[in-house]
Amino acid sequence: MTLVPIDLNADLGEGFGRWTLTDDERLLSVVTSANVACGFHAGDAATMRRVCELAAARGVRIGAQVSYRDLAGFGRRAMDVPAAELAAEVAYQIGALEVFARAAGSRVSYVKPHGALYNRVVRDAEQAAAVVEGVLLADRTLPVLGLPGSRLHEAAAAAGLPVVAESFGDRAYRADGSLLPRGQEGAVVTDPDEVVERAVSMARFGVVTAHCGSSVEVRARSLCLHGDTPGAVGLARRVRERLEASGVRVEAFA
Template identity: 75%
Template sequence: MTAIAIDLNADLGEGFGRWQLTDDEQLLSVVSSANVACGFHAGDAATMRRVCELAAERGVTIGAQVSYRDLAGFGRRAMDVPSAELAAEVAYQIGALEVFARAAGARVAYVKPHGALYNRVVHDETQARAVIDGVLLVDASLTVLGLPGSLLLELARGAGLPAVPEAFADRAYTEEGTLVPRAEAGAVITDPEAVVERSLTLGRLGRVTSRAGASIEVRARSLCLHGDTPGAVELARRVRRELEESGVRVEAFA
């Protein structure tokens, strides 16, 4: 029987100046991949440098979490950005992070959209293609991380980029396998027991229960653990421990 392996990723570096949102140092002792904010929805130069150094020290894979230019809305507000502009801004964010990753003796290995952009490129071909164009401007070997079945991953594969599907243990799913919008009640799952149970089901069986109670297939190579919720570090440690105890190997996909 083939051993099951899954990556644990978390959104890190989501501070700005004196404002800190995530416990980057502690989460980097748990996850295998770090989605580092690149300054458009959160993050700044000093934070990006620090997180890259910490990730490199711990052997955690570094990824660029790219976003619409929306610091005030934390990248969660819908925007209509012209394709050429969006592609350039995606490349800009990846390039900025790559400077700090290289300085730390590592490299940016993958790209993951954030917030409104993440949800938009599931179905919007124009915006998804612009993200792919931005990735290609930087490095045609970069992996793209996104929702299973999304246009983003389809276009990434079509462009010759490695495409990796991910799942979320603390987000509610629709019957179509997409994420329930955050504006809707119950979109974020806060019960630690439920998050752990969903992590195990996703990691071992590739399935999740939708908001309507149906068991749906969500085949993912990476599992996202959000770091901006109370008790995030302890919950992440528990998820990793229980995955490993159930026979699931935790390792980076890139």
């Protein structure tokens, strides 16, 4: 069996001012792609600059993690934003991060929505099209990282943008391949051993056990390791070590 390489991505730069959430420096020693908060759900100019410099120094790809304008709710609250406004805000976030990525000797290599926006564009064609319009305004070559089979990927592919399928080791899946909403019990997998086993199963065999117990096909090129959970760095290291020990090559997709 020939194993497809897997990218490890993590949400980084999720702080604001004196408040910090993610251990950016140590996570950047594990992951191959960094989803950098662009100031709308978390992050500020100084944080974005610092994370870009750290990522560039380690050869980690920099991605723009775009979101609804929701600092208070960490971008996880449902919002209704007009399509034209959302497109402009997505382009704005990518452009802001690109300044710091370029200054660090790198560039923004992909785009990934965050939180409520990520979940919304799985099924909402209008919001998905607005996100794609924003990406096109910023850079017509940027890959879009997201859930396989989502409206976002449909819109991105139709617009000629590369799409990259993503999986989650620490999130519960529904039988249709979508993520169990965070508000529901069991949505986040907290047992480290289970997270590691799920990650390896998806990377090696393209399957994971859904919340209902059924087997779900999840074929992805990138695996998300959330940086805002307790013990995130240690867990990320365990996942990478097990993947490599299982014969899976870990490398960036971009």
